[in-house]
Amino acid sequence: MADVFGFDNPVKRRHHNWAKWDVADDELPMTIADMDLPTSPQIVQALHDKVASATYGYEDIPQEYYEAVQGWLTRHHRFTPPLEWMSFATGVIPALSSLIRTLTTVGDNVLMLTPVYNIFFNSAANNGRHPLASPLDYENASHTYSINWADVEKKMALARTTMMVVCNPHNPSGLVPEPEDLAHIVRLARQYGVIVVSDEVHGDMLWDDTLDYTPILSLPEPLRGNVIELISPSKTFNCAATHACMVLIADPNLRAHAVRGFNNDEIAEPNLTAVPASIAAYRDSDEWYAAMLSYVRANIELVNDTLAREMPLITPVKMAATYLPWLDCTDLFAAHPSSPVSSVSPDYQSTEVEALDRPHTVSDEFTAFIRQTSGLLVNPGGEYFGNGATFIRMAVACPRHQVEDALARLKRSYDLWCEQH
Ligand SMILES: Cc1ncc(COP(=O)(O)O)c(C=O)c1O
Numbered sequence: 001m002a003d004v005f006g007f008d009n010p011v012k013r014r015h016h017n018w019a020k021w022d023v024a025d026d027e028l029p030m031t032i033a034d035m036d037l038p039t040s041p042q043i044v045q046a047l048h049d050k051v052a053s054a055t056y057g058y059e060d061i062p063q064e065y066y067e068a069v070q071g072w073l074t075r076h077h078r079f080t081p082p083l084e085w086m087s088f089a090t091g092v093i094p095a096l097s098s099l100i101r102t103l104t105t106v107g108d109n110v111l112m113l114t115p116v117y118n119i120f121f122n123s124a125a126n127n128g129r130h131p132l133a134s135p136l137d138y139e140n141a142s143h144t145y146s147i148n149w150a151d152v153e154k155k156m157a158l159a160r161t162t163m164m165v166v167c168n169p170h171n172p173s174g175l176v177p178e179p180e181d182l183a184h185i186v187r188l189a190r191q192y193g194v195i196v197v198s199d200e201v202h203g204d205m206l207w208d209d210t211l212d213y214t215p216i217l218s219l220p221e222p223l224r225g226n227v228i229e230l231i232s233p234s235k236t237f238n239c240a241a242t243h244a245c246m247v248l249i250a251d252p253n254l255r256a257h258a259v260r261g262f263n264n265d266e267i268a269e270p271n272l273t274a275v276p277a278s279i280a281a282y283r284d285s286d287e288w289y290a291a292m293l294s295y296v297r298a299n300i301e302l303v304n305d306t307l308a309r310e311m312p313l314i315t316p317v318k319m320a321a322t323y324l325p326w327l328d329c330t331d332l333f334a335a336h337p338s339s340p341v342s343s344v345s346p347d348y349q350s351t352e353v354e355a356l357d358r359p360h361t362v363s364d365e366f367t368a369f370i371r372q373t374s375g376l377l378v379n380p381g382g383e384y385f386g387n388g389a390t391f392i393r394m395a396v397a398c399p400r401h402q403v404e405d406a407l408a409r410l411k412r413s414y415d416l417w418c419e420q421h
Pocket of ligand 1: 090091092093117167199202232234245
């Protein structure tokens with residue numbers, strides 16, 4: 001397929017103030033979840049036009065923005081939420097942290113399914129709430145995750161549990177909750193007086209044609225009253241620094257309460273890029289989106305094929321969603337243990353983990369070893385709690401040659417690890 005959007009060409013990110021690329025010249029970062037691919041030409045044009053306007057005053061959110069979001073959800077996810085459900089916030093995590101402050105009390109439990117995007121823990125813990133983990137079940141033979149319903153219910157039923165944060169689809173496990181899973185979570189949450197916040201920032205990127213992303217608010221009534229859905233163009237369109245999130249809430253009272261919090265926290269007003277970029281993304285960039293999906297899908301297949309062929313002791317979890325392959329190194333560490341052994345600390349799956357004080361795991365040792373021996377940077381799975389201690393995570397929304405380089409480096413480190421351990 002012709003490379004219409006220049007995905008094969010590296011975007012210059014080294015030495016350009018990008019968080020991910022603040023590394024030595026011979027190092028290759030495959031860590032933070034942003035893309036090394038150029039965003040859609042429509043977004044670039046919209047931002048050019050904005051800059052050329054030479055006027056950067058205070059802005060409102062125009063009707064066009066809400067309509068663009070509605071159009072996107074209708075075209076791609078068969079979901080047409082009323083415009084009045086939507087409120088703007090300056091990012092998914094700013095919105096989540098604000099919701100935690102507004103809708104829960106200091107000392108409350110914020111429940112989440114682990115392993116999960118580590119910043120959820122910070123959002124809870126930094127606000128004096130207690131991040132409460134419900135570890136996903138993991139089947140070693142099939143390398144698949146599922147929800148441990150008994151554990152979820154037990155923890156939802158705790159008087160102190162007032163919010164559950166769902167990652168739909170799930171980073172880093174790639175799990176795509178079925179509509180019935182989401183409905184069950186919402187039913188339990190209603191029963192126990194819990195608010196469900198569903199972070200759906202990865203919802204536009206699915207790789208398993210038998211599965212579909214379900215926007216949580218597309219569930220029928222009465223499964224909407226205690227639910228908040230967060231979406232953003234930031235992952236799908238590689239525009240995280242435009243800082244834009246749409247918060248969808250069906251219940252008017254809950255919405256009013258949440259929006260008062262966004263205003264108190266001063267996260268309800270856009271910067272000069274948020275509106276033009278989001279409209280151009282959601283309304284005008286379908287062609288780029290389709291091309292990006294097929295490009296990134298091929299990258300994920302390349303990772304899977306190369307690991308199976310050349311690094312059989314590392315097994316990718318079947319990624320139904322996200323561009324963040326989640327690589328199970330359990331067999332590698334069993335055959336070639338690190339020394340001193342630090343695989344799984346006994347209380348690692350504790351439900352009372354302190355977010356900012358996680359145990360050092362073999363995944364930290366392995367990722368440090370990889371960086372030292374081949375200059376490749378990947379995330380240690382221990383960052384995400386749950387059973388992450390024996391996993392690593394690698395972001396692969398980048399030019400193909402970069403994935404090839406990363407895999408060659410990983411192979412070098414893998415061989416050395418096997419030799420030395
Ligand atoms: C699940 C999830 N939520 C939120 C974010 C960040 O969102 P934002 O930049 O809008 O705060 C990320 C980034 O990696 C993510 O993976």
